[in-house]
Amino acid sequence: MTRVILFRILRSLATLLIAVTIVFFFIRLSGDPAQALAPPDAPPEVVEAYRVKLGLDKPLPVQYANYVLGLFQGDFGYSIHTGKSSLTLFLERLPATLMLGGTALAIAVIFGISIGAIAALNRNSFIDRLVMGFSVFAFAMPNFFFGLVVILTGALVFGIFFGAAANGHISLLLLLPPAATLGLASMGAFARFTRSSLLETINQPFMMALEARGVPASRRLWRHAAPNAAIPIVTMLGLSLGSLVAGAVVTEQVFAWPGVGQLLVRSVATRDIAVVQFLVLAVTFSMTFANLAVDILYSFLDPRIRRAAS
Amino acid sequence: MGDSQSDLLDIRGLTIALPEGADRDHAVRGLDLSIRRGECVCLVGESGSGKSITAQALLDMLPRGLTKTEGAIAFEGAPLPAGDRAAMRRIRGDRIGLIFQEPAATLDPVMTVGKQIEELLQVHGMGSARARRARALEMITAVRLADPERIHKSYPHQLSGGQAQRIAIAMALALKPALLIADEPTTALDVTTQAEILALIRDLQHEFGAGLLFITHDLSVVADIADRVMVMREGEVVETGTRDEIFEKPSHPYTIRLLESLPKPGAKETEPDEPVVLEARDIAITYHQRDGVFGTRAIEAVRGVSLVLKRGETHGLVGQSGSGKSSLVRGILQLEPLSGGTVLLDGIDITANGMTRAMRKRIQLVQQDPFSALNPRQKAGWSVAEGALIHGATRKQAAERAREMLALVGLPEQAFDRFPHEFSGGQRQRLCIARALVVEPEILVADEAISALDVSIQAQILALFASLQKKLGFAMLFVTHDLRVAASICDAVTVMYRGEAVEQGSASKVLVTPAHDYTRTLLDAVPDRAGRATSSLARVGSAVATGGDPS
Numbered sequence: 001m002t003r004v005i006l007f008r009i010l011r012s013l014a015t016l017l018i019a020v021t022i023v024f025f026f027i028r029l030s031g032d033p034a035q036a037l038a039p040p041d042a043p044p045e046v047v048e049a050y051r052v053k054l055g056l057d058k059p060l061p062v063q064y065a066n067y068v069l070g071l072f073q074g075d076f077g078y079s080i081h082t083g084k085s086s087l088t089l090f091l092e093r094l095p096a097t098l099m100l101g102g103t104a105l106a107i108a109v110i111f112g113i114s115i116g117a118i119a120a121l122n123r124n125s126f127i128d129r130l131v132m133g134f135s136v137f138a139f140a141m142p143n144f145f146f147g148l149v150v151i152l153t154g155a156l157v158f159g160i161f162f163g164a165a166a167n168g169h170i171s172l173l174l175l176l177p178p179a180a181t182l183g184l185a186s187m188g189a190f191a192r193f194t195r196s197s198l199l200e201t202i203n204q205p206f207m208m209a210l211e212a213r214g215v216p217a218s219r220r221l222w223r224h225a226a227p228n229a230a231i232p233i234v235t236m237l238g239l240s241l242g243s244l245v246a247g248a249v250v251t252e253q254v255f256a257w258p259g260v261g262q263l264l265v266r267s268v269a270t271r272d273i274a275v276v277q278f279l280v281l282a283v284t285f286s287m288t289f290a291n292l293a294v295d296i297l298y299s300f301l302d303p304r305i306r307r308a309a310s
Numbered sequence: 311m312g313d314s315q316s317d318l319l320d321i322r323g324l325t326i327a328l329p330e331g332a333d334r335d336h337a338v339r340g341l342d343l344s345i346r347r348g349e350c351v352c353l354v355g356e357s358g359s360g361k362s363i364t365a366q367a368l369l370d371m372l373p374r375g376l377t378k379t380e381g382a383i384a385f386e387g388a389p390l391p392a393g394d395r396a397a398m399r400r401i402r403g404d405r406i407g408l409i410f411q412e413p414a415a416t417l418d419p420v421m422t423v424g425k426q427i428e429e430l431l432q433v434h435g436m437g438s439a440r441a442r443r444a445r446a447l448e449m450i451t452a453v454r455l456a457d458p459e460r461i462h463k464s465y466p467h468q469l470s471g472g473q474a475q476r477i478a479i480a481m482a483l484a485l486k487p488a489l490l491i492a493d494e495p496t497t498a499l500d501v502t503t504q505a506e507i508l509a510l511i512r513d514l515q516h517e518f519g520a521g522l523l524f525i526t527h528d529l530s531v532v533a534d535i536a537d538r539v540m541v542m543r544e545g546e547v548v549e550t551g552t553r554d555e556i557f558e559k560p561s562h563p564y565t566i567r568l569l570e571s572l573p574k575p576g577a578k579e580t581e582p583d584e585p586v587v588l589e590a591r592d593i594a595i596t597y598h599q600r601d602g603v604f605g606t607r608a609i610e611a612v613r614g615v616s617l618v619l620k621r622g623e624t625h626g627l628v629g630q631s632g633s634g635k636s637s638l639v640r641g642i643l644q645l646e647p648l649s650g651g652t653v654l655l656d657g658i659d660i661t662a663n664g665m666t667r668a669m670r671k672r673i674q675l676v677q678q679d680p681f682s683a684l685n686p687r688q689k690a691g692w693s694v695a696e697g698a699l700i701h702g703a704t705r706k707q708a709a710e711r712a713r714e715m716l717a718l719v720g721l722p723e724q725a726f727d728r729f730p731h732e733f734s735g736g737q738r739q740r741l742c743i744a745r746a747l748v749v750e751p752e753i754l755v756a757d758e759a760i761s762a763l764d765v766s767i768q769a770q771i772l773a774l775f776a777s778l779q780k781k782l783g784f785a786m787l788f789v790t791h792d793l794r795v796a797a798s799i800c801d802a803v804t805v806m807y808r809g810e811a812v813e814q815g816s817a818s819k820v821l822v823t824p825a826h827d828y829t830r831t832l833l834d835a836v837p838d839r840a841g842r843a844t845s846s847l848a849r850v851g852s853a854v855a856t857g858g859d860p861s
Contacts, residue, residue: 214403
């Protein structure tokens with residue numbers, strides 16, 4: 001078992017290294033950062049000076065080696081604009097993003113699983129159709145558009161401006177609208193997934209067998225249907241983290257939420273290579289880690305996998 | 311029907327309506343049935359005859375859409391409280407125990423079997439956790455499972471089919487129910503395991519003094535266990551009697567047909583010498599299973615098996631699941647890499663040079679499950695025609711050829727334009743046979759081709775194989791776990807056990823005078839038509855004590 005976990009960790013590290021490499025080369029493919037940094041009418045000598053200062057004059061393999069070596073020493077590079085270390089910039093923004101993403105995930109999981117379960121238990125009823133209709137809507141609604149609708153509704157109908165978090169005061173009132181916007185798509189996905197997973201479980205012969213043995217309905221649901229149906233939903237949890245991260249970039253921008261997503265957009269726009277590189281690395285790390293956690297959790301939930309692993 | 315005072319279960323005039331649009335009005339009509347304590351009543355019928363619906367009505371668990379329209383059910387002297395959920399819940403599992411067909415599928419896959427037995431005791435009011443555990447272990451021992459502690463903490467997937475069925479029996483009997491319902495409890499099991507489970511159910515039923523309602527489609531199983539037999543067809547009981555009456559003096563034509571469709575040994579005589587079309591020499595197949603991160607474990611599925619197939623001959627490959635017979639067939643068809651040995655098709659070594667498409671045409675396969683073997687979105691006619699198309703016929707020729715084949719296997723003309731789901735199981739297997747024969751193969755491989763079918767359908771398909779073989783002259787490699795089937799159709803037989811051919815020879819020799827112990831065990835395990843069941847079960851019982859479950 002421990003050997004398997006160790007193997008998975010090694011594999012995750014390999015994934016990280018591949019991601020780092022891809023990001024490194026792609027950023028350099030997309031144009032000369034020194035050129036972009038310097039004022040448009042700067043003479044070639046100035047651009048050259050930037051290049052030397054940033055180490056961009058060295059051959060690519062050398063730059064790459066320096067970069068990777070730096071990573072192992074905890075040197076994640078410095079922002080060209082603010083001079084702060086990428087790590088510091090990231091850590092400054094992290095709490096806001098964690099708060100937003102965490103709330104969004106909680107909304108998606110709690111509401112999505114609940115309405116999905118309710119739909120499954122009332123299969124083919126009006127409630128089922130309502131829930132499924134809603135989940136298609138939730139899944140299909142682009143979050144940049146839905147975010148704008150939320151902001152406009154708040155401002156015009158309730159007289160509250162949800163974008164005010166930009167001024168630094170974060171409150172529950174300001175947190176919920178962007179979190180709901182961000183979690184909406186995942187909520188729809190969770191609802192559909194829960195419904196089909198639970199329906200499949202409920203229709204398994206063993207559920208009928210439990211009824212024939214006189215096990216009460218509530219116990220059949222909570223002790224038997226739920227653990228079995230949870231197994232695929234946990235996989236879904238790992239996957240939905242990716243869409244949350246992607247969604248956060250857009251949502252933070254729309255709501256002017258002072259998080260990592262906003263920082264990323266800004267850094268890309270200003271060609272702040274070191275920061276972009278670090279942020280992508282951080283996102284990759286969190287995704288890989290989340291999937292690793294799901295893998296391990298999976299083997300605790302499903303004895304069939306546990307046995308295959310040990 | 312005996313003294314109604316001592317009747318444990320008394321059903322009068324049970325009628326269950328099917329929803330509108332079904333192929334008949336009633337799932338069950340006017341059923342009378344009574345069972346006394348300690349008595350075993352067998353309900354026999356093919357799928358769709360209403361026998362399982364009857365059992366579901368007893369538990370007040372009819373599928374949605376079915377309603378009991380008439381009839382009275384009295385259980386333990388009082389009317390069954392159908393509709394009263396709390397009262398029915400207390401009866402289910404406690405007063406009435408149920409054993410199912412698919413043992414593994416009826417256990418929760420993510421809970422240990424010990425916990426599942428204990429849960430049953432808990433929901434029926436056994437208070438102390440220690441008492442529950444003790445009772446669970448006691449029941450695991452009672453169903454003759456070795457190492458109860460280990461079984462107790464095993465998950466269902468860690469048990470063999472036979473072991474899982476023993477657990478299901480343990481659960482059905484744990485609360486000493488007055489009535490035990492066994493719904494096709496041995497159908498999904500191997501022949502030898504079948505015999506063990508039958509013996510176990512019968513012994514425990516006597517020990518616990520429960521009434522037993524045994525539901526099956528297989529009359530030969532009934533002979534071993536029934537006090538009384540009721541034959542059902544299309545929702546109605548067509549014949550009732552004691553076991554001896556039914557087996558010795560059946561009166562209803564349907565019962566007689568069911569009895570006649572049981573495969574009988576020695577139905578075929580051997581042909582004179584013909585040229586060899588297929589020869590397998592010293593076939594060995596080894597699987598490499600991943601073990602841990604980097605290691606692999608070698609599993610020898612087949613070890614040094616040789617066989618010879620002559621033109622027009624049927625060679626039976628007999629063995630239990632896991633004996634390597636399917637691997638061997640896959641190896642011969644070059645669908646599985648061989649780790650040793652050679653396969654000669656018409657004297658040409660196909661292991662060294664591989665098979666050309668023209669060679670593949672000569673050897674065709676009919677699989678076990680006719681449901682998954684057909685593309686559900688392709689019209690039946692084109693499923694059949696495809697083979698001819700691949701081998702160079704034009705669309706028109708292929709369709710023509712397919713129509714001929716459909717007629718040959720006894721399907722109506724309209725079958726061509728239907729989709730697979732519109733056919734019954736037997737008809738689908740006919741489709742698969744037509745599909746295999748459309749390219750005029752020299753060899754037909756039938757891999758458990760009738761195992762998934764009802765007995766009377768089995769007999770029809772077997773007869774179809776025989777008549778087609780006579781007409782078209784192909785050789786057949788017939789894989790089966792059922793010795794009765796092998797006996798009725800094969801010229802030669804190879805008996806496989808744990809990857810090796812333990813016995814080989816003409817069917818009459820192997821099946822009449824078996825030389826190997828394992829063949830004898832297999833033969834003994836075949837439920838007998840008449841009353842000799844007791845002795846054969848006793849023999850298997852002793853074989854179990856020494857050998858046990860091979861899986």
